[in-house]
Amino acid sequence: MVDYTPHVTSPGYTNGNGLYGKEPWWKDATFYQVYPASFKDSNGDGWGDLKGVLSELDYLHDLGVDVIWLSPIFESPQEDMGYDVSDYRKVYAPYGTVEDVDSLISACHARGMKLILDLVVNHTSSQHRWFQESRSSKTNPKRDWYIWKPARYSPTGERLPPTNWRGYFASSTWTWDELTQEYYLHLYAPCQPDLNWENPACRDAIYADMQFWLDRGADGFRIDTVNKYSKHTSYADAPVTEPHSPHQPAPEMWCNGPRIHEFIGEMRARALEPYGAVSVGELSNTPLASQVLPYVSASAKQLDMVFEFSMIRLGTGGGFGAKYIHHPFPLSTLKATVAKWQSFIEGTDGWTTVFCENHDNGRAVSRFGDDSTPELWAASARTIALWQATLTGTLFLYQGQEVGMKNMPADWSIDEYKDIESGNFYREAVRSGDEKRVRDTRHGLSILARDHSRIPFQWDASPNAGFTAEGAKPWMRVHDEYRDINVAKQRGDPGSVLEFYKRVLKLRKEYKDVFIRGTFKLIDPENEAVFAYVKESERTNGVVGGTPRRALVVLNFTKEEQPCVDVAGILGCEPTQVTFLTGTVSGGESGSVAKAKGTHKPLTSWEGRVYVNFA
Template identity: 50%
Template sequence: MSAPDRKWWKDGVVYQIYPASFKDSNGDGMGDLPGIISKLDYIKDLGIDTIWVCPMYDSPQIDMGYDISDYENVYPQFGTLQDMDTLISETHARGMRIILDLVINHTSDQHAWFQESRSSKDNPKRDWYIWQPATYDSSGTRQPPNNWRSNFGGSVWTWDEATEEYFLHLFTPEQPDLNWESSACREAIYDSAMRFWLAKGVDGFRVDTVNMYSKPDLSDAPITDETAEFQFAGLQYCNGPSMHSYLNEINAVLSEYGKDKMTVGELPNTPDPAVILSYVSAAANELSMVFQFDVVDVGMGPHKFQTEPFDFTLPDFKRAVRRTQEILGAGTGDAWTTAFLENHDQARSISRFASDAPEHRVASGKMLALMLCALSGTLFVYQGQEIGMVNAPMEWPMEEYKDVDSGNYYAMVDRLSGGDPEKLAEAKRAIQYLGREHARLPISWDGGKDAGFSDVKEGEVGGKTWMRVNDDYETCNVAKQLGDPKSVLGYWKRMIQLRKNFLELLVYGAFEVVDEADEKTFCFTKTWGEQKAVVLCNFSAETVPFKVDEKSGLDFDRMEWLDSTVDGAKGAALAPYEGRIYLVE
């Protein structure tokens, strides 16, 4: 078999950093850029090749930095432009690369561009955002231009009293959408959000909501929820007709700074593999790879919180993994994919897909690490995932949930149910299971004050960290796991190294599920030329006999044991939440 098309962004492992929750260097209760710099050696030692830094740009922080008021400056609580220069240079000095979040579907309503746009209908930047006149119902009451539902609930339209038009925002009202049909707007985006940082040496971008820029069809969305005033419209405003043209322009900007810049696009509401391929195939040459949400969306409701914990089956999970892995083999051209279970928008994977019970959480963390490290594509690890961080406990009150998504949903249930305790308890269970807050709790660095994340000074932010540290910080922290090969952290290091030792097989190999219907175990094979691996994962709290030869025609006697999450485990039964990997002779 021919050698793979090797690229740094294919071979490597990416570590995602959420600045507010990573490490506080100055005792104000919030993480910052110097805090990140202080932990670069820790990240390098984990086996990481690239860091992805979530938005550190200046922002009112309505949506935790995804509402940018100045692309060319840093949020003051995170640091300065000089700190960013230092972070870029220190990352490169360690042989790692750095990518930033590229948030260009929308800005903050405090951005100078929007301030001009809303100042009058005659302003030259009026068409840099999407403005529409009101519609009126039969009684003459003013209504928004269409029935689209925002990603955070309510209408996507907000009325502007001064100019008497609505502006579009797919997210919060404080995040107005940019109008990509304006060429002047696009060029300003490329200069301010891209060239400014590429000139400083960043190696690429994670592109936020990459398929939402082209939305010429503003007609009503189909009514899929009879009880709701506003309707899901994601299939209308995603993947519009000009997307490929816009991405070609973005690539032209990237190419000004060399041929090896990386882009990974956030690609929601894209169920058709052919559409995914139209972005990531070598022939298209538009994005290096994308995040599909098949896996992390498993168990979510029509609105993600309209569900119960673990409202899915293991076969559902396997099918979702398969769909993301099949992108590698789909079509005639080369394409690439990603492997991830966590990010800043997802709850913790142990709590979501395995077990965070005290007796199972370490085993679950190791098993998920083994599974992820054996999947093809670029591997993404989210901060704290490497030590097995889990969701905050159910006992925490709603006051601890600070995310706009969780708060809006809980308030909506409260309003629509008239404060029904059962309905509110149901909403709280879903939020505790799926809320974005869990990924945003500070990293537990040690068992001391504020979990080693911060040493909050008296009088700063009420004398506490911006978000509460998880209650288990004394038992689950970096310091306790460093140097312990039996810890989740130790196992992540081991598996990342194993992934690199078998790079062609595990990073580039073809994926195939064995016995998709099995409700307790997830078995898959990886194949590269004459090499083959078998991966076994027990997703249950039971010891499960597993006859590989009965399910796949493979024979334990012809398989070389490579690793297990349970020391020395080689028999034909998997311990609760055990993972195992073999080479086939």
């Protein structure tokens, strides 16, 4: 019989949206993002589906997952992989039905797991009935549910958009509508018109659609583009920062706008709080801790958590024209960025998240690790696992991360890139006529493109990697190395990436006071080879005036041997008091507590270790 005991347990556990002791349940939870088109295809049509997710729930439970975050499954033309919703209360037919979502929710709950949905309400699809009504005439009751503006004209009479803003997908944020002779706003593609959150009736409809899924048992939402609902309604031109383009980046005009906290507070009060639903928001273009904290302060009653993107966007050329021009960065930059966002909540009532992969970025082992050889791939994937599992905050994993899935091979044709953003940026480079820009963009896409995270999940060494039936054609090409990197090959192998993830996820929960909730202190910030930090808990094992529980994490981020740090000195104890907790090269013994030996022994290639000074 399969053991379906909930992973996150402590006094006060409830099967609903209750608390674990004095802290919300979601703080200790491990979330796992499922990109359903690429996870598991149950019917052989080459497209993943809800029944495929359902068939692998026991795999996710065994991994240590508490919450599944399901990327958009709603009705959609799929021009941006479901982030263009045409009906929030229907399911895109290739994924299944509303009843399949019900079954998935029930099956998760039966295992002590939860399920959250991906909420995309900054914009809809242009095929949504709301927009179809809005564009039907200037007098339609839903006209003001979207953002419409008249044209401007040049001195020579040329029609111009209302502003010079550049969108995220390499074009103007405005598209002309011939029928009603006005422009509509879209921060993304023309097929994704922005909703007008200034309109109360529009907001009411959004909350009603959220309640539809919460009434069916969904446990909350990951909320897309959450800080873009409130635009600066002056609609002024942005400064010219890209002289070669008629369209200029203008995130200051639509991120963290004047009414954003009012809107999010209303969303929480109207749609989230009555259900005890968890919320995690996508917070882009918000680089200051002072800007982020109001979103995640418990007393502010806004969002439970947010994704702040400074770390995961390292190496990009920004969010606009040069986004896919890759910029290598030293380890010290990664360390400083991690330290900033690990420590910004200390002394506050806020909370943070931990993640290094998602559906919008290249694979972590290819960006932060070393996938050049099988040995370096495995070693660096384990070290990334140890790094993520020992950081403060709620942990989010992305499908395939736990087996070390890699970026698409660099020699694949540009035709293999299916994402709307990849295609738009590449075509923009080609149109420029600048051959160097084309080469640099192509190289950057091979490292950073969103496509890398979207290729089919690698379940086994059978044709199509077990993602879909033999003979079927997957919607995206399966990775060339699927026979070497897959779940079946790693399952049960104590030295594998998969089994290491299972061990460190358990360890993270066992020592949650240190790893999940502890403070973070960076050691030797300028060291470009070794990433070391101390995690410290307020707990002292009940000893009045005792020493706080402390752990030292030491990670070699190179393929060369590196000297280890002064373990006992950093932990502030005698060498005999140091305990080796776990390491990436300890095989089946990882996770056991044994007296440390050779704490000064050099770190081998991509080796990670954790030392503690408590029993």
